[in-house]
Amino acid sequence: MKKSILLIALLIAGIATAQSKYQTGMQKAFGLWEEGKMTEASQLFERISKAEPTKWKPAYYAATVEILGSFGLKDETVLTTKLTKAQEFLDVAKSNSENNPEILITQALLNTGYIAFDGQKYGMTLSGKNSQLYAQALAIAPNNPRVILGNAEWNMGMASFFGKSTQPYCDEIKxxxxxxxxxxxxxxxxxxxxxxxxxxxxxxCEK
Structure with missing residues (x-):
């Protein structure tokens, strides 16, 4: 009986330690991100993802950091490298959390990274995919503010591209x-x- 209690206690202690390492690592990665150390943050999120292969958030955040870092790049090779890496992270996140609206809209953001770089080259193939991703995310989580905002921003961008008013999307942002x-x-x-x-x-939007 004493041995059983001891084993249970050791198991609980082991889980608590692992959880503590996960929490500490994630907090450190967010701290690096806030400091603008994007590469270090992405690398730490990646290490956490490998150490915690059943959790979707570390890979999700690793992808997000890479995606955000792609906007404004002028070199297509560098852009492709970053977004390919981000896609690998997102695929890991998806494998651990199917039909997750947060991952769906981040996939759309990744696609937008390509479109923002070269709309003529990537817009034709990825614009329709983005509309589908936002529709899918809204169907799953119609009151998720990140989904609503992402969809409104996407529609605003499309409206601006075709010379139309963005005003219809202001209410959704509100x-x-x-x-x-x-x-x-x-x-x-x-x-x-x-x-x-x-x-x-x-x-x-209101301008």
Whole structure:
């Protein structure tokens, strides 16, 4: 009986230690990201993902860092390298969390990285895919503020490209902001809604 209790105690202690390492690693990676150390943050998220192969968030954040770092690049080889790496991370995240709206809209953001670099080359094949991704994410999570904002931004970009008004999407951005302010996230390290960023997007919409 004593041996059984001891084994259970050791097992619980082992799980707690592993969880603590995961939490510490994730917090450190977010800290590097906030400091603007994108490469270091991505590498740490990648290491955590390999150490925690059943968790989707480390790979998701590794992909997100790479995707955000692709915008503004002038060299297509560098862009392709970053986004190919990001796709590998996203594929890992997908394997651990199917039909996840956060991953779906991040896939759309990755596609947008290519389109933003060269709309003529990538727009034809990826624009339709993005519309499908946002529709799928909205069907799964119609009140997710990140999904609503991402969809509105995508539609604004398309409207601007074709010389149309972005005004029809302002209400959706306002809705996303209200939902974002009310959102209560209890799951550790779950993506959060950036109200200040959404408010900046709204200013651009209302011009």
């Amino acid at each position: 809705r996303a902001i209200e939902l974002g302010k009310e959102e209560k996230i209890e799951e550790e390290f779950y993506p959060k809604f950036m109200v200040s960023r959404a408010e900046n997007v709204l200013k651009g």
